[in-house]
Amino acid sequence: MQPTNWSTNSFKLLLVRNFPPGYAQATVFVNGIPSTSSIVNISVPIPKVTILTGPTKQASGSFQFAFTHSVGALFGVLATTNEALPLPEQRH
Numbered sequence: 502m503q504p505t506n507w508s509t510n511s512f513k514l515l516l517v518r519n520f521p522p523g524y525a526q527a528t529v530f531v532n533g534i535p536s537t538s539s540i541v542n543i544s545v546p547i548p549k550v551t552i553l554t555g556p557t558k559q560a561s562g563s564f565q566f567a568f569t570h571s572v573g574a575l576f577g578v579l580a581t582t583n584e585a586l587p588l589p590e591q592r593h
Contacts, residue, residue, distance in 0.1 A: 520543060521543070522543050522544060522545045523542070523543060524540055524541070524542055524543075525540070525541055525543055526538050526539070526540055526541075527539055527540075527541045546571075549570060549571050549574075551568050551569070551570045551576065552568060552569045552570075553566055553567075553568050554566065554567045554568060554569060555567050564580075
């Protein structure tokens, strides 16, 4: 894992998937030398609601819209002409 930001007393990573929230023991290695271990609290941000705005059916028959969400949030949009069809397999 590569840090996105660090200093003498803080360390920040990009998203780490499937890591359970709660307390964990962390040790940082710099050039193979371990730091003193510390107990850290891993928190998961509370998700915000995505709001669909400006839905419009275009003259061509296509559907156009915008949405609001948190900056940097990851999500996807699925589209179909037949909602009776099953959803495709999701890839992570």
